[in-house]
Amino acid sequence: MLQIQENVSLKNFNTFGIDVNARYFVEISHPDELTELFADPQWLQMNRLVLGGGSNMLMVKDFEGLVIRLNIRGIEHRISHDDVFVEAGAGEVWNDLVNFCVDRGYAGMENLSLIPGSVGASPIQNIGAYGVELKDVFESCRAFEIATGAFKTFSKADCKFGYRESVFKTELAGQFIIVSVKFHSSLIPDFNLKYGAIEQELANRGITEPTIKDVSQVVSHIRVSKLPDPSTIGNAGSFFKNPVISADQFHPLKEKFPDVVNYPAGEGQLKLAAGWLIEQCGWKGKTIGNTGTWKNQALVLVNHGGATGEEVYSLSSQIIDSVYTKFGVTLQREVNIVS
């Protein structure tokens, strides 16, 4: 029998640590419980929020609806020659899944080590880090369609993955609840070590022929040195996306700001480092009331303690304004705003 709780604090359910309440709250431990939940029409009509680890959202005020927290567990795997297929419940912790693979020598996920959150949320924004994105290891996912009560399988093509994008954030937003994700891993590593400081850190450790575990440990080490730990400083990782602009927009910018940090983004476009743009506007490490930007990474907004969602949102608006005024570039929020 499903337990629907009332007036539940979400403070421990979002990594920003924002203290807001949910009017109704339910935890789902099996896909069939979604069928049971939506058999009652009152939940179909109500405002809903699907919640995993709450590590990519900013709660701006109390949520006057039903929060559905995914807690579906279980990891299964099957080996076929050099291919490994791993299927995990939406409520599994992402990094536990990465460790499951790393410990068994299943390659492909090592660069995605230590990303917070759940397996079920990983396709939503096509999580990515250190030159690898979820789409590189994604095989399919199973999702519950709220309107019809049907379970559907989405292939990689169906998901329309892009940089921090998928069909679940665009045309199908709010329509499906992911219950499990299947990954395609391999017994033969094909390392991607070019990004950031991975090669340098391997060299520092005297490692010339890295194992999957070595790469996972190095990525984790680099992440810890840059990003604040949500268990001590509330945050949701990068607050904004790195802006992707056309060559036409880039050339005059480069002329005016020769040091602008940029990377090729395909189809003649360029990706700018939002952290650099924000730092150049003087925001890095600044504290404003209970909020601010992280001292080692200006792209991360933090809760120094007791911040409200409005405070963090207001800071993000000020940052957008100042980056636009200085560079003519509009930052887009990467974090989901729940208001």
Ligand code: FAD
């Ligand atoms: P939540 O925050 O709970 O939800 C995020 C969105 O997905 C919401 O819109 C929610 O409604 C929806 N959702 C969640 N679960 C489901 C489901 N089962 N079905 C349908 N919709 C669902 N992200 C990266 O890509 N790369 C990084 O390197 C990275 N680093 C981070 C570092 C830190 C310190 C932090 C705090 C965050 C970082 N993030 C990063 C962001 C975050 O880890 C990812 O976005 C992660 O996938 C969010 O998972 P979650 O379970 O916490 O999702």
Ligand code: EPU
């Ligand atoms: N930079 C600055 N100042 C800063 C921060 C960054 O100048 O305060 C410049 C530096 O030149 C640095 C470059 O920006 O070399 C890139 O910084 P970093 O390697 O930290 O990566 P990022 O582009 O800021 C992205 C993702 C992260 C992901 C890392 C590693 C986005 C929005 N963010 O950050 O993802 O972990 O790359 O791959 O794409 C997240 O999505 O929450 C997240 C943390």
